[in-house]
Amino acid sequence: MSEKKNAKIVVVTSGKGGVGKTTSTAALGAALAQEGQSVAVVDFDIGLRNLDLMMGAERRVIFDLINVIQGNANLSQALIKDKRLENLYLLPASQTRDKNALTEKGVLQVMEQLRSRFDWVICDSPAGIERGAVLAMKHADIAVIIANPEISSVRDSDRIIGLLDSKTERAKKGQEVEKHLLITRYDTVRAGTGEMLAIDDVSEVLSIPLLGIIPESREVLSASNLGVPVPISNPASLPAKAYVEAARRLCGEDIEVTLPVSKKKLFANWFGGRAA
Amino acid sequence: MLTQTRSSFNFHGRSFLAFVLTPSAPLHEWLLELDDRAAQTSDFFASRPLIVDLSKIELTKLELNSFLLQLQTRNFRLISVEGVDPSWLAPALEPLPGGKNTPYPSQESSRAEHAEKATEIQSLTLATPLRSGQSIYFPNGDVSISGSVASGAEIVCGGSVHVYGSLRGRAIAGSANNTTARIFCRKFEAELIVIGGFLKSSDSFDPDLYGKPVQAWLEENTIMLKIME
Numbered sequence: 001m002s003e004k005k006n007a008k009i010v011v012v013t014s015g016k017g018g019v020g021k022t023t024s025t026a027a028l029g030a031a032l033a034q035e036g037q038s039v040a041v042v043d044f045d046i047g048l049r050n051l052d053l054m055m056g057a058e059r060r061v062i063f064d065l066i067n068v069i070q071g072n073a074n075l076s077q078a079l080i081k082d083k084r085l086e087n088l089y090l091l092p093a094s095q096t097r098d099k100n101a102l103t104e105k106g107v108l109q110v111m112e113q114l115r116s117r118f119d120w121v122i123c124d125s126p127a128g129i130e131r132g133a134v135l136a137m138k139h140a141d142i143a144v145i146i147a148n149p150e151i152s153s154v155r156d157s158d159r160i161i162g163l164l165d166s167k168t169e170r171a172k173k174g175q176e177v178e179k180h181l182l183i184t185r186y187d188t189v190r191a192g193t194g195e196m197l198a199i200d201d202v203s204e205v206l207s208i209p210l211l212g213i214i215p216e217s218r219e220v221l222s223a224s225n226l227g228v229p230v231p232i233s234n235p236a237s238l239p240a241k242a243y244v245e246a247a248r249r250l251c252g253e254d255i256e257v258t259l260p261v262s263k264k265k266l267f268a269n270w271f272g273g274r275a276a
Numbered sequence: 277m278l279t280q281t282r283s284s285f286n287f288h289g290r291s292f293l294a295f296v297l298t299p300s301a302p303l304h305e306w307l308l309e310l311d312d313r314a315a316q317t318s319d320f321f322a323s324r325p326l327i328v329d330l331s332k333i334e335l336t337k338l339e340l341n342s343f344l345l346q347l348q349t350r351n352f353r354l355i356s357v358e359g360v361d362p363s364w365l366a367p368a369l370e371p372l373p374g375g376k377n378t379p380y381p382s383q384e385s386s387r388a389e390h391a392e393k394a395t396e397i398q399s400l401t402l403a404t405p406l407r408s409g410q411s412i413y414f415p416n417g418d419v420s421i422s423g424s425v426a427s428g429a430e431i432v433c434g435g436s437v438h439v440y441g442s443l444r445g446r447a448i449a450g451s452a453n454n455t456t457a458r459i460f461c462r463k464f465e466a467e468l469i470v471i472g473g474f475l476k477s478s479d480s481f482d483p484d485l486y487g488k489p490v491q492a493w494l495e496e497n498t499i500m501l502k503i504m505e
Contacts, residue, residue, distance in 0.1 A: 129409075155408050158426045162407030205444075207405055207423065 005038070007118040009111060010250070011140035013164075015156030017127030019148045020184035020214070023224055024243070025124035026054040028144070030229035031247035033088035037119040040079065042110075043093035044136035045126040046102060052092045055082065056227025066094040069106030075113050084232050089118070099132035111139040129159060134167050141170065142178045142250070144211060148185045149196040154205050157181075161206065180211035182246060187216040188261055199259070212246030214239050215260040294325040294355060301333045303343055314350070326352050327372075331359025340364055398435065405441060406431065415451060427467060436460065442487075446470075455494050460504070464490035471499055 012025045022045070029041040043051035046066065052058045057080045063073035068091075075091075082088035091114070094101065114121045125136035137143065143164050147157040164177045171177065183202060190196050203210055214220070219237040223230040231240045231247075238260045245255050299306045328347070335343070340360055347354055358371045398417030405423030406412060410430075412419060417435040424441030431437050432448040436458045439447070443461035448470040450457030455472035464485050468477050469492055476492075476499040489504040 155427050158408040159428065162410045162429075165404070165407070204442075205424070205426065 004116050005118055007040075007115045007121045008141050009115065009121045009123065009139050010142045010144055011123045011125055011137040011164075012144045012146060013125035013133060013137055013160050014146040014153070015127065015129060015133075015160040016148075016153045019146050019153050020220075021127070021146050022050045022054050022124050023220060023230075024144065024146055024182060024184060024214070025051060025122050026229040027231055027239075027243040028247050028250070029055075029088060029120075029122050030082075030085060031231045031244045032120050032122075032250070033082070033085040034231060034244070035247060035251065036087070037251070038087040038089075038117075039120045039122065040089045040091055040114050040118045042091040042114070042121060042123045044102075044123055044132055046093045046097055046099045046132060047095065048126065049093035049095050051124050052080075052090065053227055054224055054229065055080075055090045057082070057090050057092070058227070061092045064092045064094040065110065066097050066101045068110055069101070069103060075110065075117075084228070099126070099130070099135075102132065102135050104135065104138070107135050107138060129163060133160075134163065137164055137168055137177075139169055140164075140177055142180065144180050144182050144250075145206070145208065146182050146184055147202060147206065149183060149191070149199065149202055151197065154197065154202055157206055161208065179208040180250070181206055181208050182211045182214065184214040185216045186213050186260065188259070191259075210257050211249055212242050212257060213260055214242045214246075294327050296327045296329050296358075298329045298332060299343075303333070303339075307346055311350070324353065325355045327356050327358060328354065329358045335360060337361075337364045344369075400433070406445065408445070424463075425461075433457075449492075450494075457494075459492040460490075462489050463487050464501075469499065474499055476501075 010028075012021050012028070014021050025041050029039045033039045041051060041055065042065065043049050044065070045051070052061055060080050063078035065078065067073040068075055068078045078091055080090045080092065082090065091110075111121070123136045123140065126132040145157050145160060147153045161179060164179060165171050168177050181203065183199060186199070187196060191198075199210070199213060215238050217237065217239045219234050220230055220239050223233040226233060230237065231243050234240055235244075242260050249255055297310075330340070344354070344357070354369065356372045357365055357369045362370050400412070400414045400417070400419045402412070402419070402421045402423070406421060406425045406429040408426040408428035412431045412433070414433040417433065418438065419431050419433040419435070420438040420440070421431070422440045425431060425439055425443050425445040425447070427444040429445035430448070431446070432451050434450065434452050434454055434457075437447040437449045437460070439461035442463035442465055443459075444465045444467065446468040447459045447461075447466060449459050450472040453472050457471055459469055459471065465487060466478065466481070468475060470476075471492060471494045474494060474497055482501065485501055485503060490501055491504050492499055492501050494500070
């Protein structure tokens with residue numbers, strides 16, 4: 001990391017909680033790192049941090065984002081290098097502080113430093129539309145909006161898109177934040193029974209380009225529990241493939257978005273297996 | 277002593293709309309009426325600056341103080357009192373210089389103004405969708421939106437509303453009692469529509485209209501809705 005870089009800053013955001021922001025941040029970070037990009041994933045969920053767990057680094061946190069902002073540690077001390085991918089780093093959140101410890105000036109300084117050291121900086125936004133979420137999106141060039149195929153998630157995402165168009169630095173300069181929709185927890189079985197909103201309806205309501213569709217899957221759950229992002233833990237699985245494709249689309253590759261359908265899943269149903 | 281001298285001082289203006297209340301005698305009855313009104317529109321007065329104009333009634337200093345106390349207990353944000361001897365008032369409540377009344381909305385005056393200001397721009401066009409939580413307020417005329425109005429978004433305008441995408445939020449047309457205003461949309465999935473102060477909520481929409489291109493207008497104080505062919 002000697003030469004000066006100019007990272008793209010991505011915010012992973014949704015408004016609603018529990019839709020898969022942190023899981024997606026970890027998975028997109030891992031997928032980009034597998035593509036050879038240097039990546040920092042940054043946890044903005046001060047006081048309720050989870051990204052360290054998803055990255056399997058919870059026992060390695062010494063300094064955090066707030067320490068860097070307050071000048072108690074420098075960025076290099078706080079960045080945790082991933083044990084599996086050498087160009088993947090985590091900047092954890094503080095668990096003991098609250099979001100008021102985030103200052104605008106401090107966030108700007110940390111973002112500028114990260115920008116010059118990585119190819120990608122991926123910020124995991126807290127849920128909600130308050131200060132923490134606004135600061136997480138503030139310096140973003142690109143936003144990945146996570147939505148589940150259900151109405152409350154879609155409306156919250158719509159609200160967040162409105163904030164991206166008004167509260168970010170880019171919006172203030174009259175530029176636009178590049179926005180992508182990532183649909184997560186898509187259940188192929190429930191989709192067939194009409195229990196979920198159709199992908200087309202979600203895309204139509206939010207009217208931003210679709211980055212990918214991540215199937216609801218046991219792989220994702222077990223990867224989270226193990227602390228290994230799914231593209232690393234099981235690269236052949238459907239969600240891993242969907243995340244890797246999404247990461248490649250972020251890099252500008254033109255890959256068609258397809259519905260994730262597993263043949264194995266059908267068999268699993270026939271044999272009474274639990275297809276999550 | 278100042279250790280640093282500033283080269284410039286940053287400040288900018290901000291304007292608010294204050295309500296002017298003009299109480300009439302007897303004051304206790306007027307207060308009851310006010311309470312009644314405030315109860316109907318729960319948080320209408322709560323966060324708005326209020327000015328009280330007492331020029332129409334005669335009060336002693338004692339009566340004035342007890343009246344102001346009454347207003348205080350109602351959590352109103354009183355910013356000034358007019359029409360009484362300023363020396364009776366706390367400095368913070370002395371009449372504010374400047375300020376001008378907003379015109380009463382009425383058909384006659386709005387028509388007359390239309391004629392005068394015909395050269396001014398009377399419409400607002402948006403090329404981006406209106407997102408949940410966003411609100412457009414355009415009292416001067418029509419609003420056209422080329423995208424959709426999301427659930428939880430709101431347009432308030434003095435003229436007609438034109439939505440070329442889906443209308444999923446609220447549309448309030450003819451906000452200044454303009455009963456000739458209309459609402460047009462390409463896909464009707466609205467939460468609420470209001471024309472000239474008359475409202476219709478999604479409960480009372482004919483289900484056949486849902487998702488269709490719809491026009492809404494006012495006929496004898498009732499909102500009419502029709503699918504546009």
